[in-house]
Amino acid sequence: xxxxxxxxxxxxxxxxxxxxxxxxxxxSARRRSGKRSIVASIAASLAIVILGMAVMAxxxxxxxxxxxxxxxxxxxxxxxxxxxxxxxxxxxxxVEVNDRSTVVAVEGLNDDSKPVLEGLELxxxxxxxxxxxxxxxxxxxxxxxxxxxxxxxxVAAPNDxxxxxxxxxxxxxxxxxxxxxxxxxxxLSQIVNLDDAAEATAEKYGISExxxxxxxxxxxEHSDYSFDKLVENNIQLLNQLFEYVGLPEGVERIGAVxxxxxxxxxxxxxxxxxxxxxxxxxxxxxxxxxxxxxxYYSPGDVAKRIGYEFSIAESSSxxxxxxxxxxxxxLTKNIGNHGAIIxxxxxxxxxxxxxxxxxxxxxxxxxxxxxxx
Numbered sequence: 001x002x003x004x005x006x007x008x009x010x011x012x013x014x015x016x017x018x019x020x021x022x023x024x025x026x027x028s029a030r031r032r033s034g035k036r037s038i039v040a041s042i043a044a045s046l047a048i049v050i051l052g053m054a055v056m057a058x059x060x061x062x063x064x065x066x067x068x069x070x071x072x073x074x075x076x077x078x079x080x081x082x083x084x085x086x087x088x089x090x091x092x093x094x095v096e097v098n099d100r101s102t103v104v105a106v107e108g109l110n111d112d113s114k115p116v117l118e119g120l121e122l123x124x125x126x127x128x129x130x131x132x133x134x135x136x137x138x139x140x141x142x143x144x145x146x147x148x149x150x151x152x153x154x155v156a157a158p159n160d161x162x163x164x165x166x167x168x169x170x171x172x173x174x175x176x177x178x179x180x181x182x183x184x185x186x187x188l189s190q191i192v193n194l195d196d197a198a199e200a201t202a203e204k205y206g207i208s209e210x211x212x213x214x215x216x217x218x219x220x221e222h223s224d225y226s227f228d229k230l231v232e233n234n235i236q237l238l239n240q241l242f243e244y245v246g247l248p249e250g251v252e253r254i255g256a257v258x259x260x261x262x263x264x265x266x267x268x269x270x271x272x273x274x275x276x277x278x279x280x281x282x283x284x285x286x287x288x289x290x291x292x293x294x295x296y297y298s299p300g301d302v303a304k305r306i307g308y309e310f311s312i313a314e315s316s317s318x319x320x321x322x323x324x325x326x327x328x329x330x331l332t333k334n335i336g337n338h339g340a341i342i343x344x345x346x347x348x349x350x351x352x353x354x355x356x357x358x359x360x361x362x363x364x365x366x367x368x369x370x371x372x373x
Contacts, residue, residue, distance in 0.1 A: 083157035086208035090234035110206035146183035150239035154210025163191045186257040217248035284347035
């Protein structure tokens, strides 16, 4: 239908109102200058335009940003806005959803997200289906394994009720995947508010605003930790760190995080006495040790068919420098033991040790063997 015909059907309306309505954008949940398109629902827009013109024909109207105010009856209609689901592991992925729970845009925010999204056709699908396919791809690409089992789900929506509903649906979807696999996931979840500062920081680091938000929440509660230091790490390490220090307010967790020292041994290892850099170093190095086991054997073998019992002890080098010794001892005895020396301040293991040199680790833990999960 041509615009002239449309106006004849709607009745006589002042040109200034028509121009104002027709040029008002349906705002997306987020704008990214020159890099992200503003996604809007054409059907919702047209419905609002038609409703607005019809009412204005009788009473007149004033169009404001994000809403239409009907002055004669003191009513307002909220303009359509999309919700955002952010999925972070190390890949960071942003899913935009309209008010009918349908995916209208998907964006990978860093290089790691590209292979995860490759081959997935998610636009037009229900957001739960999209979340399921993305998490399944994260598993297939081994960004999520039984040794690296953490994922962060963040939601931003036009109002609190919608945020809670979408977050609940997304988390339940990930939980259903959890039940379908042979290892448990550790799911961090939160509701966030999008703003220009978080958007700029997220773009700078190639991550989601959700990941920015969870680090900001943590730093606000622990001033000795720095954003710049924490943002270098993936969600697995952040989740492990939260296990030692505590979850930030407003963040929930379902499922235990893999690769952490059990709470009953934290005091024996004096983890509470470590400063920010030292605890990040310890947590990073332990994760690196798990990664090296995963590279040496497949993750499934490490956790199941081969089976390891982990031991860890605080020790020191000959010059008195603090370090930790880690031993992965084969339960089946048909595969070699492995170990590592972790020097304080290092984010990776200082020495990765095979069976032939395992005595170098054993001498450090001979006097204080402390089991670790």
